[in-house]
Amino acid sequence: MPDTLQAQGFNDAQEESLRIISAEPQNNEQISDEELRPDTLDTFIGQPQLKAQMKLFLDAAQLRGVAPDHILLAGPPGLGKTTLSMIVAHELGVPIRVTSGPAIQHAGDLASIVSSLEEGEVLFIDEIHRLPRAAEELLYIAMEDFRVDVMVGKGPGASSIPLTLPRFTVIGATTREGMLPSPLRARFGFTAHLDYYPTSELEKLILRSADVLGIHVDTEAAYELSLRSRGTPRVANRLLRRVRDWAIVHGLTEVNADAVRDALELYQIDSEGLDRLDIAVLNAICRQFNGGPVGLNNLAAMVGEESETVETVCEPYLVREGFLARTPRGRIATGKAWSHLGLTPPNDVTSLF
C-alpha cells in the first residue's frame, strides 16, 4: 500500500496551505491585488531592464504624439503583467479596457469591444493565448489595419462592411507564450518577459505593501518573507497578509522575523518556501525511490495527487530552485533535496548529480 499523502493525513486544512504558495489568484484576491498595485513605473518594483525599455517605448510614443505599438507581456502568473498594463494606461493618461481570452467566446464579443474603443485607449487581453481562433483572426486585422469587418445578413446574401477603428494599443498577457500563433505574436511591436524576482526586490516589495496595508514590518522580517515567496509578488503579498493576521491575533504591533517564522510554520511553509506537497514529493523520491529516477505518474500516485498538480504546481519551483531534476528516465532528487530533508544520499545516487 503506497504511503500516500492522504494516508499521511493530508487533509483539507493542510490542502489549504498548498494554495498559499500558489501564484494564481484565489477567491476574491483580485480585489486585494488591486489595493497593492503600484500605478507608476517608478513605484513598480524590480524588473529594471524591462522598466527601462518600457519607459523609452512609452516616452517615444508620447513625443511622437501617437498611441504606442501593441505590447505583449509574457511570464509566469503573479509577476505583475496586469499591474504593468494598468501602469501603461496610467502613464499615458488613457483609459483601459480589460478582458481575457476565456471571456471572449465568439469573434463577435471581441468585435463589439474593439468597435467601442476610444482613440488611444488601451485594451488589455489577459490570457491572450486562450482566445478562440475566429476572435484571433479578427484581432489580427484590428491590430494591424485598425479595422473590423462587420458581417451583415446571413447565408449567401451576407456581406461584410469594414468599420474603421480609432488607433488603440493592445496589451496581451500570457503565461504560455509558446502557444501564441506566430501571426499574432508578430503583431506586437514590443514584447516584455517578466522574470521571477530576486529576494532583494521582494523585500522592497514587501516593505512597500506593508506600508500600503499599514503594517509595521522590520527589515529582517521582510527578508524572511522574501525567502519564502517563490520569487513571486503575488505570493509575497499573500504571505504578508497571513503574517499580518498572525501578528494581530498575537497582539504584536510590529512584525519581526520570529513572527514570520512562527506564522508560516503554522501554514507549513518552510524556510525555502516549500509547502507540504513539495516536501512530500521530495520525500517520496528520496525515501521510496532511493533518489530516483521516477516517472511522474508513479510519483503522483505516491503523494496521492493528480500528475498535473505535481507537474504544474510543484515541479517548476523545485526544478528552478535545484531540488529536483528532470531526466529522460524520470525525476531525480538533487543533493540539495537530500540535504534539505536532512538525509544522506546513498553512494550510487550521488553519481546522478
Ligand SMILES: Nc1ncnc2c1ncn2[C@@H]1O[C@H](COP(=O)(O)OP(=O)(O)OP(=O)(O)O)[C@@H](O)[C@H]1O
Ligand atoms: N513589480 C511589482 N511591484 C509591486 N507590486 C507588484 C509587482 N508585481 C506584482 N505586484 C503585485 O502582485 C500582485 C499580482 O500582480 P499581477 O496581478 O499584476 O500579476 P499577473 O502577472 O498579472 O498575474 P496573472 O498572470 O495571474 O494575471 C498584485 O497585487 C500586484 O500589485
